Amino acid sequence: MIQIENATKTFGQGDSAFTALRDVSVDIAANEFFTLLGPSGCGKTTLLRLIAGFEPPTKGAILLSGSDISRLPPNQRPVNTVFQNYALFPHMSVAQNIAFGLEMLGKPKAEIAKTVDEMLRLVRMEELKDRRTSEISGGQQQRVALARALAPHPQVLLLDEPLSALDLKLRKEMQIELKRLQSETGITFVFVTHDQEEALTMSDRVAVMNAGRILQVGSPRDIYERPSERFVANFIGESNFLDAERIGGDVTLAAGGSFAAAVPEGVPEGKVSVLIRPEHIRVRGGQPEAGELSAKVETVVYSGDATTLHLRLATGEVLKARMANAPDSDAAVPAEGQDAAVSIAPGAVTVLRD
Ligand SMILES: Nc1ncnc2c1ncn2[C@@H]1O[C@H](COP(=O)(O)OP(=O)(O)OP(=O)(O)O)[C@@H](O)[C@H]1O
Numbered sequence: 001m002i003q004i005e006n007a008t009k010t011f012g013q014g015d016s017a018f019t020a021l022r023d024v025s026v027d028i029a030a031n032e033f034f035t036l037l038g039p040s041g042c043g044k045t046t047l048l049r050l051i052a053g054f055e056p057p058t059k060g061a062i063l064l065s066g067s068d069i070s071r072l073p074p075n076q077r078p079v080n081t082v083f084q085n086y087a088l089f090p091h092m093s094v095a096q097n098i099a100f101g102l103e104m105l106g107k108p109k110a111e112i113a114k115t116v117d118e119m120l121r122l123v124r125m126e127e128l129k130d131r132r133t134s135e136i137s138g139g140q141q142q143r144v145a146l147a148r149a150l151a152p153h154p155q156v157l158l159l160d161e162p163l164s165a166l167d168l169k170l171r172k173e174m175q176i177e178l179k180r181l182q183s184e185t186g187i188t189f190v191f192v193t194h195d196q197e198e199a200l201t202m203s204d205r206v207a208v209m210n211a212g213r214i215l216q217v218g219s220p221r222d223i224y225e226r227p228s229e230r231f232v233a234n235f236i237g238e239s240n241f242l243d244a245e246r247i248g249g250d251v252t253l254a255a256g257g258s259f260a261a262a263v264p265e266g267v268p269e270g271k272v273s274v275l276i277r278p279e280h281i282r283v284r285g286g287q288p289e290a291g292e293l294s295a296k297v298e299t300v301v302y303s304g305d306a307t308t309l310h311l312r313l314a315t316g317e318v319l320k321a322r323m324a325n326a327p328d329s330d331a332a333v334p335a336e337g338q339d340a341a342v343s344i345a346p347g348a349v350t351v352l353r354d
């Protein structure tokens with residue numbers, strides 16, 4: 001539905017020119033919950049502003065359902081935006097805020113009233129409809145901002161870190177609400193966040209960005225379990241990076257043991273860096289048997305649902321292992337200072353492009 005073709009955005013000119021997006025290409029499907037994930041300053045808001053039409057691309061094109069909209073002003077695009085600060089009108093009521101965009105479009109009164117009621121129901125704000133938006137909570141303001149953006153029935157909704165001002169509990173609730181709203185309305189969502197957990201739990205697909213580029217696009221499972229490069233692996237979840245030697249699809253760790261590994265395109269044979277997630281590692285006290293690595297337990301940290309061990313391998317490399325806790329699992333966890341045998345789950349080794 002949305003195609004971004006080789007979009008580059010440069011701000012300023014000459015010595016003060018700054019390129020915020022470099023040759024970004026991505027296709028976003030209709031009805032998709034698509035997330036742009038990356039650190040501060042990587043270009044997420046800039047890309048949203050290009051889609052919304054607040055900025056033209058310096059090079060490249062933005063297409064909507066096949067037609068080039070790169071030069072179309074924002075109000076002529078079937079796209080709406082929820083800004084990070086919500087930008088509500090504080091002196092107006094909840095209902096007036098939601099009606100505002102529809103009045104601007106010159107919709108008939110009866111139709112506006114009907115849509116406002118529908119939106120109030122959708123975001124569960126019927127009871128507060130006459131309250132001023134300066135007199136409601138942050139989470140409620142968030143829902144009004146959403147309702148206002150959804151009211152004109154845009155084909156695409158752009159959401160720029162809409163949950164970042166909320167506390168953790170409310171944020172979790174709103175994540176579920178947003179998912180519900182997206183599937184009920186069938187609107188394509190392009191959601192921006194720098195929170196990797198939020199991206200993984202909410203999205204159909206995620207684009208991981210850094211320094212003005214999209215590094216990888218995939219399902220949450222793809223980018224978590226099969227990151228193509230070190231930046232992506234490091235940015236998402238906890239990671240172990242180990243030295244290894246690759247021949248074809250087989251990898252031999254410097255610390256010992258050979259594994260079949262996933263290999264992204266463009267990685268040469270020979271010395272490589274591999275990723276192993278901490279929860280894909282099993283540890284037991286004692287000496288290694290065939291297929292296990294030998295290690296010494298350096299620290300054991302209990303954190304409720306799991307226990308994290310730092311293990312020193314024969315190469316001097318440190319390996320983090322995360323074991324889920326169960327009522328009877330305490331006895332299975334080796335103690336600090338003990339020798340341990342480490343096994344790695346089949347399929348857990350991923351070769352990274354550096
Ligand atoms: N109008 C502008 N003029 C010059 N530089 C800009 C302008 N807008 C953005 N930039 C720069 O472009 C880069 C990307 O900015 P952008 O706002 O897209 O980042 P972001 O990924 O949204 O970051 P954050 O997570 O902090 O919101 C930043 O380095 C920023 O300083």
Ligand SMILES: [Mg+2]
Binds near residue numbers: 044045046160
């Ligand atoms: Mg931003």
